[in-house]
Amino acid sequence: MKTVTTHSDLVDSFLPWLTCVAMLAALAMVFLYVPNERVQGEVQRIFYFHLPSAWMAFLGFFIVAGASGAFLWQGKRSADLLARAAAELGMVFCSLVLLTGPLWARPIWGVWWTWDPRLTMTLVLWLIYAAYVLLRVFAGDTETVARYAAVLGIVGVIDIPLIYLSIRLWRGIHPKVEQMAPEMAWTLLVCTGAFVCVFAWLLRLRLRSLHLRDEIRALRQHLVAAS
Amino acid sequence: MPYLFAAFSVVWIVIFLYALSISRRQRELSREVEALRQMTEERTKTESS
Numbered sequence: 060m061k062t063v064t065t066h067s068d069l070v071d072s073f074l075p076w077l078t079c080v081a082m083l084a085a086l087a088m089v090f091l092y093v094p095n096e097r098v099q100g101e102v103q104r105i106f107y108f109h110l111p112s113a114w115m116a117f118l119g120f121f122i123v124a125g126a127s128g129a130f131l132w133q134g135k136r137s138a139d140l141l142a143r144a145a146a147e148l149g150m151v152f153c154s155l156v157l158l159t160g161p162l163w164a165r166p167i168w169g170v171w172w173t174w175d176p177r178l179t180m181t182l183v184l185w186l187i188y189a190a191y192v193l194l195r196v197f198a199g200d201t202e203t204v205a206r207y208a209a210v211l212g213i214v215g216v217i218d219i220p221l222i223y224l225s226i227r228l229w230r231g232i233h234p235k236v237e238q239m240a241p242e243m244a245w246t247l248l249v250c251t252g253a254f255v256c257v258f259a260w261l262l263r264l265r266l267r268s269l270h271l272r273d274e275i276r277a278l279r280q281h282l283v284a285a286s
Numbered sequence: 287m288p289y290l291f292a293a294f295s296v297v298w299i300v301i302f303l304y305a306l307s308i309s310r311r312q313r314e315l316s317r318e319v320e321a322l323r324q325m326t327e328e329r330t331k332t333e334s335s
Contacts, residue, residue: 086294105293112297151304155297162293257301264308271315278322285329 074260081253085246093246105163107246110236111254112155113181117219118258119149120188124216127209136273139205142212144265146191148258153185168232176225177233180218187215 089107096103122145130138160178161171172178191211198204221228226235239247 089294101287102289104290108294108297151300155300158296158300159293162289162296166289261301261305261308264305264312268308268312268315271312271319274319275315275322278319278326281326282322282329285326285333 071263074256074263078253078256078260081249081256085250085253088246088249093242094240096243099167102163102166105159107250108254109156109159109163110247111251112152112159114251115254115258116149116152116156116184119145119152120184120212120216120219123149123188123191123212127212131206131209131213139209140266140269140273142209143195144262144269146188146195146212147265148261150185150188150192151261152254152258153181153188156181157185173232175231175233176229177222177231180222180225184215184218184222187211187218191215 085107089104093104093107095101123142126138126142126145129135130142160181164173165171191208194204194208194211198207225231226233
């Protein structure tokens with residue numbers, strides 16, 4: 060029997076390896092290449108995973124909004140599944156932001172948490188999409204629930220520009236990135252690339268399991284109809 | 287250093303556990319799909335014979 064290797068199969072076998080290599084490169088750059096920041100010292104290195112985590116969370120939630128819009132417009136099941144998978148991933152990365160942030164804040168600010176506008180808006184973002192994920196998990200997999208969730212997924216994304224603008228609008232204490240030494244910029248770039256790989260790999264895995272669940276449902280319906 | 291170590295450990299552990307949970311779920315679902323496909327095929331065969 061001839062085995063057909065599709066483009067998708069190639070990506071599936073290649074992506075985990077690329078992710079591993081990229082993550083190892085990112086770790087090497089963070090711990091061996093980039094110099095210590097003058098004021099904050101070695102704890103500043105948390106930034107190289109903290110910031111890409113935030114970007115991946117935003118990417119996930121933007122995908123949720125886009126896919127939800129497509130679902131409301133065209134009613135395609137695949138768009139709804141993409142939104143669902145991306146919301147979960149956005150939550151994972153947003154949780155990483157909220158976990159690594161306090162680990163940086165404790166030695167630098169002297170507190171684990173402060174109600175700074177950016178921190179608060181990020182927590183609000185996490186809560187909005189936590190509500191989305193809980194809705195998808197506990198309210199059943201019906202068309203109505205999918206539509207309510209799509210609206211929530213679109214509305215929730217409004218918080219992202221507010222997070223970005225919060226430093227200027229409300230003058231918080233959260234540091235903003237203005238200028239970086241080339242070594243720092245390269246390290247951030249490699250770390251972001253590694254996180255993009257992780258994101259893409261996990262999104263594919265999660266999407267596939269959602270498609271498998273749909274297939275199971277269809278097969279069960281077929282069996283029930285046939286009996 | 288403990289904060290740095292804790293932060294990187296958190297990132298790795300969360301990503302690893304999430305990937306593990308998805309792949310485990312996926313394996314179970316694939317097994318279930320396979321079983322259901324076999325059942326469907328067997329039923330089709332018995333109906334046709």
